Amino acid sequence: MIERFHPIGVPGQPWGEAERSAWRAQQRRQRSYAEDVLDPLARLHAHWDVQAYGELDYAPDFYPLVALHGCDWDHARPVALVTGGVHGYETSGVHGALKFAADCGSAYEGRINLLVVPCVSPWAYEHVQRWNPAAVDPNRSFGEHGAALESIALMRLLAPLQGRVLVHVDLHETTDSDESEFRPALAARDGKPFEPNGIPDGFYLVGDSENPQPQFQQAIIAAVERITHIAPADAQGMMIGSPVVAPGLINYPVKSLGLCAGISGAKYVTTTEVYPDSPKATAAQCNDAQVAAVCAAIDYALAHG
Template sequence: MTHSTYPIGTPGKQWNHEDKAHWLACQSIKRSYQQEVVTLIDELKSTLEVQQYGELNYAAGSYPLYALKTTDFDTNKATVLITGGVHGYETSGVHGALRFAKTLANKYAEHFNIVITPCISPWGYETINRWNPDAVDPNRSFYQGSTAQESAAVMNYVQSLNTDLIAHIDLHETTDSDNSEFRPALAAREGKVNTNWNIPDGFYLVADSNKPEPAFQKAIIEHVEKVTHIAPSDENQQLIGVPQTQFGVINYAGRDLGLCMGFSEAAYVTTTEVYPDSATANPEECILAQVAAISGALDYIINK
């Protein structure tokens, strides 16, 4: 299935500054980062350390960026990074990170230092968008010298912690809007013809092909399927156009693609993909699936 046109730009030509400005002018605020995210972060100040690690400054306004940490960091413990909201529109990634912070982070603090950045792209959260205001995808921008403020800020913050990560769990969603809006927009921006992928009906994982850790991914899938259904592969044995390596798992080259999961040296990495548009899913189930993915990952490392 393809979309040959998009209402912005000239087919076959990459967007110029005017096209990007046109795209930005079409975006609007649809929900509040302050009311829906920051208020929940503030509620956790009595149990977790809250740090502001940066601020995004755009024409539309400024957005403070927050991290949550378990207290009393211990250099003898391994450190786990949990990231949400790299794509701000992927709601359960943000609220799954916050729910884990509220309900389970301190339980796992016996074994790990835990760092949570629940909403890396707050403008994207407010506008329900995959990109930032510069029409840049933060989840293709995790590399040295990144021009995406969101990506650069969290990478600098993690580096400032001066700790080695054992695991990095990056929380995402795959939505029907990937085909209706975001992939067509990407093709238009790049001056290419869009080819949509089959949207998987259910939860799946993206592992890093450079360190896939299949047993780790399998343990997460088994934990999540107690909460929500796992996406079956399509007729080509693929998920989003990529061959399935095991049930519910595909591999991407995280660092080569500039993905959030690829920027650290953590031994265990994964990207979750929840499907909120499923006929059998609801927002709470999606949040619980993200929490289950985190706890399944940490349980595996503890018991290994």
């Protein structure tokens, strides 16, 4: 018998609609997508074209989905893709993408096409949640796994760019709430026991095990470690249950898991993981680490093709 570790549902039994509704009823808006994301986007017209690529109708809430295209877009050039806020609660993913667009976009004009999607999951951003209102994780819903509206909208945006994306950086965080809230909720939703994995203390990357690109990944680590500390492996040489294959690096089969990092088909792909709850890191450092990761990734891709 599975011990109760979450207030919703019956231990060992996957959630039905009643449990999902109970979970949804507990969620409260804690911040504003319009103020934190849409308003800053409106101030970036000097170097960016703002494109609405869909909308989410989560009555009574309505969210326009917005992407930034470099205003010097040239179809002869490859594309650099930056995605943030696939997990809306991961704050520096959103604000790091916005900061990159505001501070660094002009440095790449004439060199590569930039496409930045700063907040893939606006409802989750406002409610500081990992899932969407249907209790579905957008970052397990890409490709054939498409069950989240957020993921479907992003895949439609990127469909015309297949074969043209050179580098894709997906901005994430690993937080203490992963272990205290989100992983227990996932286990309860799926009717499984909760097995703690621990939280790495510092920045790390998740590469694609089918296309690992270790030199690319280490170039990003080298840039970020000037901003914030890199997470060490645990005593078993692991992070969150996966082997550490190089300093600050683990690999996942991103496509088979339905992760955002698997949708672009880019040669160079990585998922960043910032640790905002560390006593050795500030919110500003987390945002700066995301920006440093994006710049290092694009610089490496431009240098190596």
